[in-house]
Amino acid sequence: MKKLLLSATALCVLGVPALAQVSDNxxxxxxxxxxxxxxxxxxxxxxxxxxxxxxxxxxxxxxxxxxxxxxxxxxxxxxxxxxxxxxxxxxxxxxxxxxxxxxxxxxxxxxxxxxxxxxxxxxxxxxxxxxxxxxxxxxxxxxxDTHALAVGTGGALVEQGGDSWFFLTADYAFGYSLEEQTGNFVKAKGGQVLGSVRHPLATTDYSSFLLQAQASGAKVIGLANAGADTQNAIKQATEFGIVAGGQRLAALLFTLSEVNGIGLEAAQGLNLTESFYWNRNxxxxxxxxxxxxxxxxxxxxxxxxxxxxxxxxxxxxxxxxxxxxxxxxxxxxxxxxxxxxxxxxxxxxxxRMISDVYLMQVKKPGESDIPWDYYNVLATIPGDEAYLDPAKSGCPLVTQ
The missing domain is CATH 3.40.50.2300 (Response regulator)
Known part of the structure; x- marks a missing residue:
């Protein structure tokens, strides 16, 4: 009887798993x-x-x-x-x-x-x-990604009445992209962008930028930056009484870690988007x-x-x-x-991994009963709405 010899490739084609292989063991x-x-x-x-x-x-x-x-x-x-x-x-x-x-x-x-x-x-x-x-x-x-953040924070806030925006933007590619995409969603929802100002990465003094944002009269000041830059901008905005004066801050890339860094007193009322929250379920x-x-x-x-x-x-x-x-x-x-x-x-x-994202609002100090319980979930944005249609992404690997 002749023996039938199959290559590893043939085994895979026939649906029979080849021997497991891990490089360098x-x-x-x-x-x-x-x-x-x-x-x-x-x-x-x-x-x-x-x-x-x-x-x-x-x-x-x-x-x-x-x-x-x-x-x-x-x-x-x-x-x-x-x-x-x-x-x-x-x-x-x-x-x-x-x-x-x-x-x-x-x-x-x-x-x-x-x-x-x-x-x-x-x-x-x-x-x-x-x-x-x-x-x-x-x-x-x-x-x-920037598209999901723009949909979550920009689009959803306009629907809640935040229909005029001014951007405070980090002066590099990430900031430009976040401002542009958020601005597009604001306008698509019927809102308007009144202006913007750009700051260098790792700025410590935001006073002149915040005064321009305050003077714009925009209902929402969009912070198109991240990390310590956003933390410092929010702290100084609180000192200027911007939120107390009726304007809203929207942190376009801000996470639980940064909220913890500045504390609920400074962060309360802030709107942001995350794709995970530890106390959601x-x-x-x-x-x-x-x-x-x-x-x-x-x-x-x-x-x-x-x-x-x-x-x-x-x-x-x-x-x-x-x-x-x-x-x-x-x-x-x-x-x-x-x-x-x-x-x-x-x-x-x-x-692109597509999953749901969440529009959050930071709780007031008296609303948080346990450590790190900082968010109220205002809305769930389905992944297919939050992320760009792959066919429109510009990726050459995607066929129409």
Whole structure:
């Protein structure tokens, strides 16, 4: 009797799983972000802890290979980030890089990773370019982006009466994009943009910018910045009595970590959008409790999103039966995302992970009964409404 010999490729075609394969006999994930600058609380070492939690919850191994997580500080500089990523790939056997706070960094590392044939999953950067004109077949974007923030905070606030806006904007690509997209949604909902002013990254004195915003008479002052920049702007706006005078502050990229940093007294009444809140339901509260036990703080959407990204990557390796890049990327596109971060997530053809986002309002001090309980959820925006239609994203990988 003749024996029929089948290649691994043929086995896969016939639906018979090939032998599990893991390069270097381990899976190594790099968490690359800002750990010392304006975004250190935004993701920072807390995202590293979230990644380790995901590995532990997965069981510490995938396809019988150990999982390792490493981290580094890119200092918000694309050249430093690229050098770290190159070293990780070339000499330290890192298989995938995640988090990538700061849009310029994320774009640089995603491009390098395409060259090196390595998967990136961005959770810390906002630009829609990652899944737009600069998309790659092996680049993914989790947690949030400027489009979702604009829909959540800009569009929803106009519907609640905030129909005139003035923007205070960080003077670099992220700020411009956030201002433009939010302004477009404000106008699409029937509102108007009265003007804007731009400030350098890591500004400490916002007085002249805030006075211009105050003088505009706009009902809403949109803060198109992030991290410590937004915290400082809100603190100084409180000192100027802007909110007390009847104007509303809309933080277009602000998270639970930053609310905690300035306190409820300064942040109360602030409107913002996040794609995760630890006290939204029983499952998220249980995750928050475990995160608190190991870090002393509750997770924001970037940290919870990093947990989800790592978990999804490991599930994709398991489903593919290998850590080979194209096979894992195919499974990331195919598998639903259902975890503590996303109840009904899905990955679009351009690499954008689509899940619900939430319009929040920061509670008054007397409304918060337990530590870190800072939000009232005003609205849930379905993922398909929050995120850009992949066919309109500009990604060349998406066919009409």
């Amino acid at each position: 381990k899976v190594k994930i790099g968490i690359l972000n800002d750990q010392s600058g304006v975004y250190a609380d935004f993701g920072g070492k807390w995202s590293f802890e979230a990644a380790k939690m995901a590995v532990e919850d997965f069981g510490g191994k995938v396809l019988d290979a150990p999982i390792e997580v490493v981290t580094a500080d890119h200092q918000n500089k694309p050249d430093i980030a690229s050098n770290i990523a190159r070293q990780w790939y070339d000499t330290e056997q890192v298989d995938s890089i995640m988090e990538l706070t700061t849009s310029s960094v994320a774009l640089a590392v995603q491009a390098l990773s395409k060259e090196k044939n390595k998967i990136t999953i961005t959770t810390g950067a906002a630009t829609t370019e990652l899944t737009g004109a600069q998309c790659t077949p092996i680049g993914f974007h989790w947690a949030y 029983a499952e998220s509260a249980e995750f928050g409790k475990r995160f608190m036990e190991r870090t002393g703080r509750m997770p924001n959407m970037i940290q919870a999103g990093t947990y989800s990204a790592v978990l999804s990557y490991l599930k994709a390796i398991e489903a593919a039966g290998t850590d080979e890049t194209e096979a894992v990327a195919a499974k990331l596109h195919e598998l639903p995302v259902k975890d503590v971060f996303a109840e009904n997530g899905k990955v679009a053809p351009n690499g």
